[in-house]
Amino acid sequence: TDFLVTGLTPGVAYEFRVRAYNAAGNSDYSVVKAKTTDATYEPTEFEKFIRKPGIEIDALCEMDLGKEFEGFPFMRDDDLVLCLPFDEGTGVTAYDKSGNGNNGTLINMEEGNWVDGKVGKCLDFDGEDDYVSISNITISKDAGAISLWVYSEADFTGQRLDQGHIIGFGGDKFKRYLALVGSGIGGYMLMSETNLNEENFVNVVDAVPKGQWNHILVSFDSGVATSFVNGSQVDQISGITNDWTLNRMGFMHADVPFTGKIDEVRIYKRA
Numbered sequence: 001t002d003f004l005v006t007g008l009t010p011g012v013a014y015e016f017r018v019r020a021y022n023a024a025g026n027s028d029y030s031v032v033k034a035k036t037t038d039a040t041y042e043p044t045e046f047e048k049f050i051r052k053p054g055i056e057i058d059a060l061c062e063m064d065l066g067k068e069f070e071g072f073p074f075m076r077d078d079d080l081v082l083c084l085p086f087d088e089g090t091g092v093t094a095y096d097k098s099g100n101g102n103n104g105t106l107i108n109m110e111e112g113n114w115v116d117g118k119v120g121k122c123l124d125f126d127g128e129d130d131y132v133s134i135s136n137i138t139i140s141k142d143a144g145a146i147s148l149w150v151y152s153e154a155d156f157t158g159q160r161l162d163q164g165h166i167i168g169f170g171g172d173k174f175k176r177y178l179a180l181v182g183s184g185i186g187g188y189m190l191m192s193e194t195n196l197n198e199e200n201f202v203n204v205v206d207a208v209p210k211g212q213w214n215h216i217l218v219s220f221d222s223g224v225a226t227s228f229v230n231g232s233q234v235d236q237i238s239g240i241t242n243d244w245t246l247n248r249m250g251f252m253h254a255d256v257p258f259t260g261k262i263d264e265v266r267i268y269k270r271a
Contacts, residue, residue: 079268082100087121106130108130109123122149126259137267140243143221143269145218149215149262150214152209154258166258166262215228217229225240
């Protein structure tokens with residue numbers, strides 16, 4: 001099996017270990033193997049993950065005396081369902097770094113939509129028809145979370161229907177979603193139910209300012225959704241009665257496209 005790894009520094013030693021697994025269970029990890037990148041040539045790029053059953057490649061860390069620990073090439077978290085860093089910088093596939101194979105497909109987007117992001121690269125949505133399609137992912141109302149970075153480039157000066165949908169269920173603007181909205185609602189909205197008579201809103205004036213990166217986190221715990229913007233709690237909704245099913249980012253419906261950048265999208269099955 002071939003793998004290409006990105007983000008490596010020439011002349012630095014990296015350590016890897018391998019584990020095989022199938023329906024019967026996992027094997028033990030192999031002994032750690034070290035490989036030093038060439039001092040003069042650029043490193044290659046990572047292209048894909050192997051899904052179960054198969055071989056799991058686990059990069060342990062960067063080993064370079066005198067420098068700090070640099071981290072992992074993909075997330076090892078049993079509660080992480082989706083991780084889209086949008087760091088590919090090219091092509092029409094956004095690879096899921098959670099290892100679950102929930103890759104995203106870019107629709108109506110070209111090379112120019114890959115731009116510099118909050119961390120590495122990100123995707124820039126044109127506010128017309130750009131979106132990323134993913135397989136249906138359900139977030140339990142009792143234990144789940146959505147985390148992402150957004151950079152809005154649109155003025156939301158209208159009322160409730162002046163919206164830019166960030167993530168939700170495609171094809172229906174009245175499904176559950178996370179969106180930026182007009183000043184009549186307050187700049188940020190979480191719609192938790194399935195029609196306008198049942199919706200619940202996060203209503204925070206200027207919670208997500210235009211023209212800057214903002215981090216949004218929504219956690220679900222026992223029917224309560226708690227929203228955080230840039231690390232501060234902005235609102236809480238109780239009495240949520242339905243789970244969420246998500247399958248798109250940037251464009252849920254023709255009336256409500258998102259204009260701006262989205263980066264580092266993660267979905268968890270824990271609050």
